[in-house]
Amino acid sequence: MTDPGFGVYVHWPFCLAKCPYCDFNSHVRERVDHDRWRTALVAEVDHRATLAPGRTVTSVFFGGGTPSLMEPATVGAVLDRIALRWPVAAGVEVTLEANPTSVEAGRFAGYRAAGVNRVSLGIQALNDADLKALGRAHSAAEAEGAIRLAHRHFDRVSFDLIYARPDQTVAAWEGELRRALDLAAGHLSLYQLTIEEGTRFHTLHERGELVVPDEDVAGDLYEATQAMLEAAGLPAYEISNHARPGEESRHNLVYWRYGDYAGVGPGAHGRHTGSDGGKFATRAHRAPEIWLERVARHGHGLHESEAVDAGARRAEFLMMGLRLAEGVPLDRFPAEAGASMEAAIDRAALDRLVAGGFLAVADGRLRATAEGRQRLNGVLRMLLA
Ligand SMILES: C[S@@+](CC[C@H](N)C(=O)[O-])C[C@H]1O[C@@H](n2cnc3c(N)ncnc32)[C@H](O)[C@@H]1O
Numbered sequence: 546m547t548d549p550g551f552g553v554y555v556h557w558p559f560c561l562a563k564c565p566y567c568d569f570n571s572h573v574r575e576r577v578d579h580d581r582w583r584t585a586l587v588a589e590v591d592h593r594a595t596l597a598p599g600r601t602v603t604s605v606f607f608g609g610g611t612p613s614l615m616e617p618a619t620v621g622a623v624l625d626r627i628a629l630r631w632p633v634a635a636g637v638e639v640t641l642e643a644n645p646t647s648v649e650a651g652r653f654a655g656y657r658a659a660g661v662n663r664v665s666l667g668i669q670a671l672n673d674a675d676l677k678a679l680g681r682a683h684s685a686a687e688a689e690g691a692i693r694l695a696h697r698h699f700d701r702v703s704f705d706l707i708y709a710r711p712d713q714t715v716a717a718w719e720g721e722l723r724r725a726l727d728l729a730a731g732h733l734s735l736y737q738l739t740i741e742e743g744t745r746f747h748t749l750h751e752r753g754e755l756v757v758p759d760e761d762v763a764g765d766l767y768e769a770t771q772a773m774l775e776a777a778g779l780p781a782y783e784i785s786n787h788a789r790p791g792e793e794s795r796h797n798l799v800y801w802r803y804g805d806y807a808g809v810g811p812g813a814h815g816r817h818t819g820s821d822g823g824k825f826a827t828r829a830h831r832a833p834e835i836w837l838e839r840v841a842r843h844g845h846g847l848h849e850s851e852a853v854d855a856g857a858r859r860a861e862f863l864m865m866g867l868r869l870a871e872g873v874p875l876d877r878f879p880a881e882a883g884a885s886m887e888a889a890i891d892r893a894a895l896d897r898l899v900a901g902g903f904l905a906v907a908d909g910r911l912r913a914t915a916e917g918r919q920r921l922n923g924v925l926r927m928l929l930a
């Protein structure tokens with residue numbers, strides 16, 4: 546039940562406009578040479594297959610940026626190449642992130658014909674004033690139209706909302722969540738707004754021109770979110786992700802269960818377990834043009850590939866796994882944390898966190914409670930000290 550599987554992440558780095566809160570590897574370009582990009586992404590699939598020969602692909606995720614700006618033929622070419630280079634599991638999950646402004650029926654039909662079977666829409670808010678404040682180009686009506694259109698083409702549809710926005714009240718957010726639940730299928734991603742360095746929001750925040758809810762209000766918003774979604778049958782399976790049981794994003798579970806994945810495209814990360822049991826990390830050049838040029842010249846755009854040392858591996862294993870409601874299986878500690886749980890983490894810190902109601906050990910697993918997941922950074926600081 547908790548086999549992580551093996552995923553392939555494909556990054557499309559272009560957007561129509563840069564949102565003021567976003568620090569993802571996304572860029573605005575006048576023109577994109579789609580043929581060159583198709584050739585380069587396919588070439589990187591060939592390269593990554595040499596790093597993980599024989600793995601069975603259980604999920605593919607087109608993320609961005611705005612992958613719904615990709616030509617369906619490019620999505621199809623990448624998927625065909627993946628199937629040529631690796632065995633692909635029956636029932637593989639293939640997700641594409643889509644922006645409400647760049648989807649129409651023709652594109653959805655094209656993606657579906659190419660093999661996409663799940664879409665994740667970046668809705669962010671369901672009222673026009675907040676969409677404007679978030680710098681989004683779509684209206685609430687367009688967002689709803691995009692969700693409905695997605696349901697017509699795909700059995701599995703998720704969408705993202707951002708909360709803890711400036712001036713947001715719990716009552717307003719609950720109203721919006723009710724609307725979201727009416728529109729949702731089996732999965733919703735609900736992210737608390739973070740002010741990321743290097744973004745326009747960061748500059749405004751520093752100047753005191755953008756005020757976000759304080760910790761107490763943010764905590765209330767988080768708790769209201771957990772309660773409503775749980776009552777609706779979509780409990781949190783991860784800090785920000787909610788699903789009807791069985792509808793979890795299998796691709797994201799690969800990351801959180803600390804499985805291996807290949808990262809294709811600019812800035813994409815990968816994790817691979819070598820034949821000696823050691824893990825290594827790959828990272829591609831972030832800048833789209835540099836990545837493209839490197840792929841043309843060397844057949845891949847990798848910036849670096851390095852061993853994940855024992856300390857980093859233990860930290861990654863816990864940082865990923867404790868995000869999940871299911872937590873981490875104790876029997877994976879020897880391989881991922883170098884020793885049994887008792888030997889790998891500080892006993893006094895563990896006891897304090899369990900007594901405080903932040904962690905629990907039961908049924909062969911260590912997991913963070915809802916309280917613990919809300920304060921995961923602090924919990925991890927204590928555990929990993
Ligand atoms: C890589 S983005 C891609 C989504 C798609 N391009 C879109 O904007 O519609 C994935 C999601 O991350 C979330 N996100 C991005 N920046 C964020 C921030 N600063 N705080 C909270 N959530 C954020 C948004 O909900 C977004 O939909």
Ligand code: SF4
Nearest residue numbers: 560563564567571610
């Ligand atoms: S939120 Fe989405 S559309 Fe906006 S800049 Fe980031 S990746 Fe692009």
